[in-house]
Amino acid sequence: MSYGYIIATTKEVAALEKIRSSRFWLLGSESNLWFYLTMDEGGQLSRRNGAISQMTKEGVLRLTSLGCDCYFMDFLMRKKEGDLDVKRSMLIAIKGDSAILLHPELNCRLEINKTYQITQ
Incomplete structure (x- = not known):
């Protein structure tokens, strides 16, 4: 089992792929969203x-400085799950309108494997 983060953005954000501390890679685009993932x-x-996590100062800064609306998930992969399973889970939440609106702030509480929507 592995922890990580996945971010879906409403436009391509190449800067996510260049951050040293938690370098994301582009999983691809679908439904006018770009999906970036990093293991962490x-x-x-x-x-x-x-099953609970709290945003760090770096997390708040990263999510609020993307320059576009996005979706965020702090995930724990289960056995036999991969990157595409996490992406699929997020896309189902987005399309099913079950993403939770989030106003990121330091120490805000998140549930692992839930999708959060962040508007700029």
């Missing part, structure tokens, strides 16, 4: 405690 056991964008 160190808690760069959030601090995890069981």
Whole structure:
């Protein structure tokens, strides 16, 4: 099982692929969204405690400086899951309008494997 972050943006954000501390890679685009993923056991964008995580200062800064609306998920991959399974789970939440509107702030609480919508 592995932890990570996935971000879906409403426009391409190549800067996500250039950040040293938690370099994201582009999984591709679908439904006018660009999906970026990074594996993270160190808690760069959030601090995890069981099924709950809290945004860090870096996480708040990163999500609010993208320059576009986005969706965010702090995830834990289950056995036999891969990148595309996480992407699919996020896309289902977005299309099903079950993404939770989030106003990022330091220490805001998130549930692992839930999709959050952040508007700029």
